[in-house]
Amino acid sequence: MSLFSNLLNLHSANKPLEDFFTEIVAYFLSLNKKILLDWLKHHSIISDDNYSSIKISTQQAHKGLETHTEDSKLDIVVELSTGINTDVIFIESKIGSTEGWRQLEKYAEILSNLPNVKNRILIYITRDYDPKDETKILPLNLYSKVSFYQLRWHQFYNQLQKHTTDILAKEILIFMRRNQMSYTNQFSSVDLLTMVNFNKTLNLMESTLNDEVQEKFRLAFGGVIKGAASRTQWKWHSRYIIYTRFSGENFWCGLGYFNLNPDNLTEYPYLGICLEVSPGFEKRQKIIESMKKIINDKPDIWIPESLTILPTWSAIFYRKSLQQFLSKENQLSAIKDFFLESIEELKKIQPYFDFPWKGVSIEAITEADKEE
Template identity: 30%
Template sequence: MNSLFQRLYQLLSSKDRNQQEDYLTEIFAEVLVKEGMLGDFLNKLTDINVSPTNLREVTTQKTYAKKDAHLTDSRPDMMIRFSEGDKHHVLFIENKLGTGEGHQQLQRYADHLRSYEADGCRTHLVYITKAYEPKKKSEIVQNGNNASFDQVRWYQIYNWLKGHQSELINIILEYMEEIQLNDSRRFLPQDMYAIQHMERLIRMMDACMDGPVEDIVTKLFNRSTGWTNRFAQLKESYRYMKQNDQGNYSVINFGFYITDEEYPTACIMFEINPKCPNRPGLIKAMREFIVSNEGWSSEDMDDNTAWSNIYYEKSLLNFLSTDDHIESIQAFFIDRLNELYKLKQQHPEFNWKSKEIGVST
């Protein structure tokens, strides 16, 4: 059975795949409110040296109205107020897993911390990431701001938590292992095997999306497919896909998703940009499509700020019993592309910007 946190996350993620950072923030906040944990975290993983602290407030996802020089409001993942003796401190923590920093995000947070300095508080900004993402303090803490700035990696937090024993922390450690935040910093035998065969695996995945699949995409949707930096996709979005831009703020993606399950999935996805001028009508057509085509699901259909999509995915476990895995996966993609072509045929009003040729069976 998956850990408690993993089961809870799976319930939440059925609506939105992008909530894991917020979810992890809430879990980590629960750790830091325990007696002595905040001071131990700061002393061992940052350059912020504090004596025993008196925790006054821990708030997550607090919104700060944009300043004149800012383009947007700011919402640090965590705001912590604490004191040591008569010294008062304010700490912002920003947590990232797959995505990078938003537009001047850390600089905006540092600007908001300056208002606390006017009240006599010592201020701090901690940036926690999964991947290595070096930042220069001089580019973040500006305009007379005196905030300290520290970067911490999630594998460091995992190793730090291993030095503390409690039922809650043991559950958190189990969850961090499940979402691969435990980076052991040591290669395992299976890692060596994967590296040795990486080129072969890439060729096989590429073969699943090339040949007859590429032909049917070009025939039905009249635009050749392209790569959107497949290795960046693996690092940031846990997927390896080819993309077909339909030219009307909609995109077809097909390839592989690395999921929380034991096996990755073969997936085909039709997405529309939040800026799509025909978005309401296209969303309606997509809803009708998944009702009449079994196996298709949807995400973010009610969020006007997100890329909304319909998708069909199938675990690679389902292909392992066949004689030719690549041929079977290609057939899966071709079947789904023919189904998706119905959406384009039934709704020519959405300005697909391509000459129709006809369906190939």
């Protein structure tokens, strides 16, 4: 998980993705003004970069004009000055939402009323396809005063890929991939292969998590949420797993396939079992201490993730790369055996934790259980 994803996850309720990303990008561009100018020139938004002063601000408030029903707050405002002339750029960003009522038109009107400005530019940049009619945003009285440009975040992503040696740029790229801002409008050859082979791949994965594996997981840890592997987990968390909870949403374990949408195509997914605790769980600190003791006692078996003071989801994994199974004659059988082994390994560390594991012993199986 990226640094910015961890920071965003500190918001336990609604995560302010758009505002959060706006602040990240604005800060990055304020530190890397040449990248800003190169990006603007690449899209023919500016033709010259002979500016002596560049100022970037976020969430800038503007009082509504007489025809506006409310004030406006602009995502990013860029002021470019040569010392003689000043150009002003309003940037409105959308990631998961769409334009508010007359939002861009109002911003264009505010731009047109700014005094002592040579070039007035309005940029609408989105993650999703959201085409705009320029004639509605810039009526005749504004057309000669304001220039409108519509961009996509994947275009910015492509520009930023030229600067992967910059640590902050690298973190932004990871965050953009995690939040679907690197996607283009075109199906790649990899996309087409995924499309035609999806059901086959899903069936293979399901076969390794069904029957014997699922039953052993249920007996060991008390159940399987929804009774099967979750496609929702795949969509939102890049994992295809069976799982159960020990304390509401705060403490859980999952068995299956992880890292199904890696940051690059050279990475392999991994499979195994995970034990994870939320950042807000009241017993978190005690659980983290137990996890650290497990890592200390079994460093060659269990792998830690985010066992830090920073409030974020923290976990330990018993896992292997999928690559390690590709040389097996019967890959599915080998994977299923490893899943059974993973369940046993998690059972072995139960004594490290002071909480109720709601496992069901073999002796406690009822007649109803046998009939399932």
